[in-house]
Amino acid sequence: xxxxxxxRSAMPGFNLxxxxxxxxxxxxxxxxxxxxxxRGLVWGPAEIWATVSSERVxxxxxxxFRLSVLAALFNLVFGVMLAWILVRYRFPGKRLIDAAVDLPxxxxxxxxxxxLTTLYAPNGLFGGxxxxxxxxxAYTQAGIFVALVFVGLPFVTRTVQPVIAEIExxxxxxxxxxxxxxxxxxxxxxxxxxxxxxLTGFALALARSVGEYGSVIFIAGNIPNRTEIAPLLIVIRxxxxxxxxxxxxxxxxxxxxxxxxxxxxxxQIWSRRRIGYV
Amino acid sequence: xxxxxNILYMALPLAMxxxxxxxxxxxxxxxxxxxxxxxYREYNAAFEAHWKAxxxxxxxxxxxHGGSGSQARAVxxxxxxxxxxxxxxxxxxxxxxxxxxxPADWQSRLPHGSAPYxxxxxxxxxxxxxxxxxxxxxxxQDGVEVITPNPKTSGAARWSYLAAWAWAERNGQxxxxxxGNLYKHVPVLDSGARGSTxxxxxxGIGDVLLAWENExxxxxxxxxDDQFDIVVPSMSILAEPSVALVEGNADDEAQHALxxxxxxxxxxxxxxxxxxxxxxxAWDASAADPEDxxxxxxxxxxxxxxxxGWAKAQPEHFGDGGTFDQIYTAR
Numbered sequence: 001x002x003x004x005x006x007x008r009s010a011m012p013g014f015n016l017x018x019x020x021x022x023x024x025x026x027x028x029x030x031x032x033x034x035x036x037x038x039r040g041l042v043w044g045p046a047e048i049w050a051t052v053s054s055e056r057v058x059x060x061x062x063x064x065f066r067l068s069v070l071a072a073l074f075n076l077v078f079g080v081m082l083a084w085i086l087v088r089y090r091f092p093g094k095r096l097i098d099a100a101v102d103l104p105x106x107x108x109x110x111x112x113x114x115x116l117t118t119l120y121a122p123n124g125l126f127g128g129x130x131x132x133x134x135x136x137x138a139y140t141q142a143g144i145f146v147a148l149v150f151v152g153l154p155f156v157t158r159t160v161q162p163v164i165a166e167i168e169x170x171x172x173x174x175x176x177x178x179x180x181x182x183x184x185x186x187x188x189x190x191x192x193x194x195x196x197x198x199l200t201g202f203a204l205a206l207a208r209s210v211g212e213y214g215s216v217i218f219i220a221g222n223i224p225n226r227t228e229i230a231p232l233l234i235v236i237r238x239x240x241x242x243x244x245x246x247x248x249x250x251x252x253x254x255x256x257x258x259x260x261x262x263x264x265x266x267x268q269i270w271s272r273r274r275i276g277y278v
Numbered sequence: 279x280x281x282x283x284n285i286l287y288m289a290l291p292l293a294m295x296x297x298x299x300x301x302x303x304x305x306x307x308x309x310x311x312x313x314x315x316x317x318y319r320e321y322n323a324a325f326e327a328h329w330k331a332x333x334x335x336x337x338x339x340x341x342x343h344g345g346s347g348s349q350a351r352a353v354x355x356x357x358x359x360x361x362x363x364x365x366x367x368x369x370x371x372x373x374x375x376x377x378x379x380x381p382a383d384w385q386s387r388l389p390h391g392s393a394p395y396x397x398x399x400x401x402x403x404x405x406x407x408x409x410x411x412x413x414x415x416x417x418x419q420d421g422v423e424v425i426t427p428n429p430k431t432s433g434a435a436r437w438s439y440l441a442a443w444a445w446a447e448r449n450g451q452x453x454x455x456x457x458g459n460l461y462k463h464v465p466v467l468d469s470g471a472r473g474s475t476x477x478x479x480x481x482g483i484g485d486v487l488l489a490w491e492n493e494x495x496x497x498x499x500x501x502x503d504d505q506f507d508i509v510v511p512s513m514s515i516l517a518e519p520s521v522a523l524v525e526g527n528a529d530d531e532a533q534h535a536l537x538x539x540x541x542x543x544x545x546x547x548x549x550x551x552x553x554x555x556x557x558x559x560a561w562d563a564s565a566a567d568p569e570d571x572x573x574x575x576x577x578x579x580x581x582x583x584x585x586x587g588w589a590k591a592q593p594e595h596f597g598d599g600g601t602f603d604q605i606y607t608a609r
Contacts, residue, residue: 055607123482139466139483222428222467224606239347239431239469241354241372242598 036254039247051248056224057233061249064230065256067141068209071148076202079156080194086157087164101154109151109214116147117219139221144229147216148209155208156201163197195271203264210257305338306536309359311346311433311519312472313493317556318343318363324552325543329536337536345470346433353379353524360528360537363521365433365471367392368588370522379526393518394544395558398579399438401509402478402487402494409485413511414445417460417486424463425484427474429595429602433519434471436596438488441515443595444580448513458605479506490517491574492557516579 040048051057086098104112118124120138122131130137137143167190175185213231221227230253237246310318322339329337342349342357346365353359354376364370367385370392374380385392403411409422417424429435439457446456466483468474471493478487479501486509489497494508521541528534543549547565554560554570563571585591595601 056603117481121481121483138481217469221465222469223465224467228467235348235469236428236430239345239351240596240598241351241376245598 033254036247036250039244040251043244043247047244048248048251051245052252056228057230057249057252059225060228060230060233061252061256063141063144063228064210064253065260067144067148067229068206068212071145071152071209072202072206074145074149075152075156075205076198079153079201079205080160080198083157083160083164087161101157104151104153109212110218112150113147113215113218116150116215117143120146120219138219139227141227143219143221144216144227147219148212151212151215152205152209155204156198159197159201159204160194163194167193192271192274196268199264199268199271203261206264207257207261210253303336303338304334304532304536305340306361306533306540307357307359308339308341308361308363308540309349309353309357310341310343310363311349311365312343312470313434313475313490313496314363314519315341315343315472316496317492317553317558320552320556321544321549324548325540328543328546328548329539334536339540343472345427345431345473347431348469353377353527358527359524360533361521361540362524363519365517365519366436366588367518367520367582368436368592369433370520371588371592373522373524377526379524380522381525384522385520387523388521388541389545390561391518392520392522394521394541395519395550395553395560397491397517397519397558398514398577399434399441399488399517400491400494400514401511402489402497403485403507403509405505405507407507407509411486411509414442414513415449417442418456418463422463422486423465423484424460424486424488425466425474425478426464426488427471428467428469431469432471432474434474434488434490434493434517437490437515437517439595439602440582440585440591441511441513441580444515444584445511445513454601454604457601461605491559495557495573510575510577513578513580516581518582 052061082101086094086101117138120127120130120143122128122136122138124138127137135142137146171189172185175189176182180188211231213229213235216229217232220229220232222232230249234246234249234253237243237249308318308322318341322341326337326339342352342359344352346369349362350364350369350372353362353373362370362373362380370380370384374382374384381387388394401411403409409416409419411417411422416422426438427435429439442457442460443453446453466474466477468477471490474487475489475493475497478484479497487494487497494506497506498508521544523534523537523541525534528537544553545562547562550560550562550564551566551570554563554566554574557570557573559574560566582588582591586594593600
């Protein structure tokens with residue numbers, strides 16, 4: 001029976017491929033995470049809790065996760081919209097915009113951070129307009145949000161695009177011929193089909209935002225309890241040679257991220273059960 | 279077998295990257311702090327000429343710059359620097375404590391406590407000083423925004439912090455209260471001095487920048503003295519950036535000798551003149567341009583010794599739970 005656990009595929013080379021996969025995964029992903037957890041284990045859970053529950057660390061963690069969720073939600077809505085436009089409509093410059101969606105992947109985050117700061121600082125192009133209205137974007141939480149939206153933008157669009165391309169016009173026409181209004185078609189037919197892919201994109205964008213450091217430190221004010229993100233606090237702890245506290249914050253972020261991604265997966269499973277695979 | 283072969287192929291690039299480059303020229307990496315970029319660029323050229331004139335072969339001198347604390351951490355984590363020239367002795371102490379690459383008595387191995395040049399903290403304000411900032415006390419006026427980096431990561435910020443502390447003490451104010459109030463006027467905490475200078479000069483944030491004296495002059499040079507003014511407060515602190523040889527990172531005798539001479543030459547009249555040209559307060563003015571010397575006004579300066587040395591001041595003010603941490607926890 002045990003041999004039945006692994007279903008034989010027509011493709012050869014399973015053992016080799018599996019070996020390489022496990023080795024690479026261990027070296028690149030599992031080992032560093034184990035090292036982090038070991039560091040925390042050696043230090044002791046009580047100390048970790050004491051570090052993580054201090055006001056400043058709690059503030060940084062809350063800020064990081066709250067803004068990441070907000071940025072990912074923003075990207076969820078506008079990413080789906082962007083994907084829809086790119087797949088369903090023809091307009092001049094479409095390929096250019098399609099290519100531009102990937103730019104946040106390619107651009108070094110520090111470059112993005114500095115460029116965004118230049119634009120949104122009070123003497124910058126957009127920051128100046130905001131300043132006239134009495135608003136400050138760069139060096140506030142709004143600035144962090146802008147940076148996180150930027151780095152997370154491609155994820156939703158790129159995961160949803162192929163799904164939209166698969167949806168045939170006939171489905172919408174059938175819905176309409178059965179008397180559904182356009183809104184009902186969107187709500188009951190289109191969106192459920194997009195849900196799983198959009199959620200995957202949302203999870204990816206969220207994960208990316210939580211870990212983002214390079215672009216945010218330029219546009220955030222880095223003031224403790226106000227504009228200090230958790231990854232920056234980790235770096236600050238390292239620079240104080242406080243490796244244990246840095247590991248503690250890292251473990252806290254790991255756990256929260258894991259729980260959040262787990263929850264998103266549950267929602268995905270639930271939505272697949274409800275509407276079936278697309 | 280196939281698997282072993284595959285792993286071998288995968289490991290090959292890694293192994294190749296690990297083999298040190300077998301360049302023939304001797305090399306030296308100087309890990310320094312933020313505002314010394316311009317000085318060490320010139321010094322490296324001068325030292326290279328000096329080294330060749332002494333009959334040695336070609337050298338490849340490299341400098342790395344960043345927040346002093348981050349740079350120290352990079353060396354602790356294994357950055358292969360033969361020489362460290364950091365913003366304060368405390369950061370070199372940290373390397374000496376965390377690794378055995380620097381001997382504990384490093385500070386007594388070179389003249390002037392291993393500080394070949396010194397500097398101080400002054401104020402850089404916008405042209406015409408619209409907020410009328412003259413002294414430390416003016417920094418906490420309503421509506422004044424102060425730009426200074428994070429003392430946890432920046433050397434300049436630690437010197438500024440202590441200078442403000444000393445001013446409050448001398449003027450009969452509660453130093454912790456005054457400094458705490460000062461940091462309430464700080465809208466952006468960059469990680470290094472250069473970042474703060476950029477925030478102040480390029481992004482237009484803040485009314486006053488607490489800056490290294492050399493950094494303030496540099497800002498005037500680079501950006502034009504019609505945009506900013508330097509304000510020298512009634513008193514400040516003698517900032518002693520320190521240098522040390524990282525013995526544990528010298529590959530061989532030859533590199534050790536190169537590193538030792540690199541540091542020793544900093545005390546030569548030529549190098550001291552170069553430091554003054556770059557707005558540092560050096561010790562030996564014999565070869566310096568009198569104009570460069572005259573630019574740096576005599577000033578009432580407290581020293582780190584007044585705070586009991588870095589071994590005491592570092593944990594007391596900037597350690598975990600120190601006076602700086604209390605500013606952001608007690609609200």
